[in-house]
Amino acid sequence: MNGLEYILNLFNMQHVELADKLGIKKQNINMWIKGKQCIPKKYLPFLEELFHIPASYYQKELTDLDKLEIQKEKLKQELKPVIETSEIQFSLDEEPEYLIDVPIYDKKEINAIERSIDKAKLVARFKAAIDVTDDNPYLEVFSLVVKLLEKSQHEAILHRTIEGLAHYLEVLPDFIDSDESQSEFESELFEVLDDYNY
Structure with missing residues (x-):
């Protein structure tokens, strides 16, 4: 959805109301929303001030995050x-x-x-x-990760193992540790990982 259209819907403002505030025709607003015309730069500061939403959102197709x-x-x-x-x-x-x-x-x-x-x-x-690639060679691994999250996301062993693996592969720095028992768990885990790390 176009940013301006989403913002107008969210603020419950009709196209004609915005057109009146900008001193332009309703057709201009329709053209902006349909992407047939860009919003002239001179109107962006007014829109920002009116809605308190950054100018970068008004002319783009919005993601869920946006x-x-x-x-x-x-x-x-x-x-x-x-x-x-x-x-x-x-x-x-x-x-x-x-x-x-x-x-x-x-x-x-x-x-x-x-x-x-x-x-x-x-x-x-x-x-x-x-x-990352169209033919991702690790798709089965990602599928397994999702399955683990679906079935076992509240299991302590999963949390400890993932944190330990993150330390082992140096994704997490050493000083970040969930608790003292984690260090003991990781030292035993690292022995196993070292044995199988070819």
Whole structure:
């Protein structure tokens, strides 16, 4: 869906209402939404100010992640959330930092949409990992990972093994450790991995 169309729907604004605010004809708005005309640059700052949504969203076909980001901005305008506290979380996106300070808001709706955004980013990364090649030789492995997540995502052994494998393959730095017993588990796991690592 076109960004402008999505934003107008989200804000419950008719094409004619936006046209009146911009001092143009409704047909111009229709042309922008259908992609038959680009939104002239002179109108982008007005749209940004009107909706408080960055200009980069108005003329593009939106992804699910884009839609969530726009929803979050709208919620922030409506709810005016306050950061109550923060939580240190691990993130592979923030190398070399790895640990980031994640705000926790006083409005559960904002926290929920932040979580949905994190999930959408993770899904996009997983999809990109699978789409590396058309003939991905590891498709069966990805299928197995999905099956493990479906059936055993709450099993401690799965979490410990994945964290251990991430340390073994140096995806996670040594200083990030879930607990003391993890180190003991990993030392035994590494012995097995070393034996089978040709």
